[in-house]
Amino acid sequence: MSAVPRPLSLLCELTYRCNLQCPYCYNPLDLRSYRDELTTEQWSGVLRQAADLGVVQAHFSGGEPTLRPDLVALVQAAAACGLYTNLITQGTFLDDVLLDRLVDGGLDHVQISIQAPQTALADRIAGATVHDKKLEALRRVLTRDVALTLNCVLHRLNHDSIEEIINFAQRLEIRRLELANVQFYGWAYRNRTALMPTLEQVRHGEQVVAAARERLRSAMEIVYVLPDYFGDFPKPCMNGWGRQFVTVTPNGYALPCPAAAGITTLAFENVRDRSLGEIWRESASFVRYRGTDWMPDPCRSCERRELDWGGCRCQAYLVTGDAGVTDPACSLSPDHASIVALRDAVSGAEPVYRRA
Amino acid sequence: MKPTAHPRFGKGVKLRHDGDGSVMLLIPEGALVLNAPAAAALELVDGTRPLAEIIATVAERFDVSAGRAGEDILDLFERLEQRGLVQ
Ligand SMILES: C[S@@+](CC[C@H](N)C(=O)[O-])C[C@H]1O[C@@H](n2cnc3c(N)ncnc32)[C@H](O)[C@@H]1O
Ligand code: SF4
Numbered sequence: 001m002s003a004v005p006r007p008l009s010l011l012c013e014l015t016y017r018c019n020l021q022c023p024y025c026y027n028p029l030d031l032r033s034y035r036d037e038l039t040t041e042q043w044s045g046v047l048r049q050a051a052d053l054g055v056v057q058a059h060f061s062g063g064e065p066t067l068r069p070d071l072v073a074l075v076q077a078a079a080a081c082g083l084y085t086n087l088i089t090q091g092t093f094l095d096d097v098l099l100d101r102l103v104d105g106g107l108d109h110v111q112i113s114i115q116a117p118q119t120a121l122a123d124r125i126a127g128a129t130v131h132d133k134k135l136e137a138l139r140r141v142l143t144r145d146v147a148l149t150l151n152c153v154l155h156r157l158n159h160d161s162i163e164e165i166i167n168f169a170q171r172l173e174i175r176r177l178e179l180a181n182v183q184f185y186g187w188a189y190r191n192r193t194a195l196m197p198t199l200e201q202v203r204h205g206e207q208v209v210a211a212a213r214e215r216l217r218s219a220m221e222i223v224y225v226l227p228d229y230f231g232d233f234p235k236p237c238m239n240g241w242g243r244q245f246v247t248v249t250p251n252g253y254a255l256p257c258p259a260a261a262g263i264t265t266l267a268f269e270n271v272r273d274r275s276l277g278e279i280w281r282e283s284a285s286f287v288r289y290r291g292t293d294w295m296p297d298p299c300r301s302c303e304r305r306e307l308d309w310g311g312c313r314c315q316a317y318l319v320t321g322d323a324g325v326t327d328p329a330c331s332l333s334p335d336h337a338s339i340v341a342l343r344d345a346v347s348g349a350e351p352v353y354r355r356a
Numbered sequence: 357m358k359p360t361a362h363p364r365f366g367k368g369v370k371l372r373h374d375g376d377g378s379v380m381l382l383i384p385e386g387a388l389v390l391n392a393p394a395a396a397a398l399e400l401v402d403g404t405r406p407l408a409e410i411i412a413t414v415a416e417r418f419d420v421s422a423g424r425a426g427e428d429i430l431d432l433f434e435r436l437e438q439r440g441l442v443q
């Protein structure tokens with residue numbers, strides 16, 4: 001085993017509580033198990049330990065992070081440790097007062113998600129009347145000294161609106177747009193047959209994005225997160241297990257990936273019991289799939305093994321029941337037929353809304 | 357980007373110096389590790405200094421021809437501008 005790498009990024013999932021009910025949410029199904037949330041002091045300790053480990057960026061997400069009354073204090077704590085701070089929110093609570101306090105507290109970047117560019121569709125997906133409020137939040141952030149990314153998760157119900165999403169962003173003069181094809185974990189995995197885009201949607205989406213990039217050039221950076229089940233090779237999930245990223249759940253578990261809690265064959269450890277540094281360096285949950293030594297065939301002998309690190313452990317587990325096999329999203333995986341079957345299992349069923 | 361431009365960082369873009377002397381550019385959703393000449397060039401970005409002056413200073417400090425340094429640094433600024441990180 002080579003030297004333990006330096007983590008660069010900490011994802012603080014401050015709470016899984018949320019006032020929306022997106023059926024595409026990757027949060028876990030058993031939301032109630034996460035109610036025993038870390039205190040302000042405990043989160044501040046996690047931020048300090050992360051900075052000491054070499055982390056440079058702290059992302060505050062959830063659930064809805066603005067539901068935590070101590071969000072401003074935590075942004076301040078992160079900034080005081082020299083961390084770049086990023087808030088990932090759906091924006092419905094981002095009023096003038098909160099936004100000013102966050103920016104004054106040192107917030108560097110806000111990512112606001114919408115469900116669709118049209119109010120009716122957006123509210124239908126969110127399971128709540130919120131789109132117009134988000135629009136206000138977007139306008140507000142644009143006037144402040146903080147960077148903004150607009151995010152929209154793409155799935156079968158809104159995939160045909162990609163062009164409208166780009167136009168929506170352009171009208172607001174948003175400089176950075178993230179179009180993220182839904183990844184199938186948590187509620188999204190549960191709703192996969194209702195959310196799976198069609199092949200035509202995926203191909204059309206690629207064309208629309210390519211044309212928009214050509215047209216907008218440096219006026220807008222469009223990040224297009226490829227759909228997982230439609231390519232030949234898997235995504236380089238987390239840039240490798242336990243290599244750059246660490247996530248801490250609302251109740252203090254340190255995870256190599258936000259979806260990892262679903263892997264029941266690994267024993268994750270809690271920052272209430274052990275320091276983040278110890279967990280990062282020594283916990284079996286991080287060491288198990290770090291690097292390339294753990295790899296079975298076909299990854300073991302594949303020349304792409306340090307490009308995609310064998311893909312996603314959570315997906316391997318969800319689809320095959322074994323987190324230690326090649327990601328079935330890879331066309332070289334012996335389990336790839338399972339992914340093809342999932343991709344083709346499209347149903348007209350209504351998605352199940354997220355609820356606690 | 358022209359040599360007469362006065363580059364400045366976009367919102368949410370900042371330099372970070374580490375104890376070991378390494379320099380990164382922190383950007384929304386990521387970090388770019390900089391080599392020494394790139395770091396030196398970006399340290400000079402303040403919205404008032406012209407790009408030509410930045411190039412000349414870096415060329416002198418790293419003892420390379422202004423032409424060579426100019427190409428690399430122009431290229432760096434073009435790429436950052438394309439991503440909205442420098443204006
Ligand atoms: C889980 S959310 C938490 C923050 C906030 N509640 C929100 O939705 O913006 C974090 C980010 O992931 C996105 N997201 C949620 N579910 C996703 C999925 N299944 N695949 C890809 N992105 C997803 C959201 O749009 C948001 O940008
Ligand atoms: S994705 Fe939707 S349901 Fe999930 S946390 Fe964000 S706003 Fe809430």
Ligand code: SF4
Pocket residue numbers: 233234298299300302303304305306308309310311326327330331332333
């Ligand atoms: S076999 Fe493994 S390393 Fe090779 S492309 Fe597939 S997932 Fe990546």
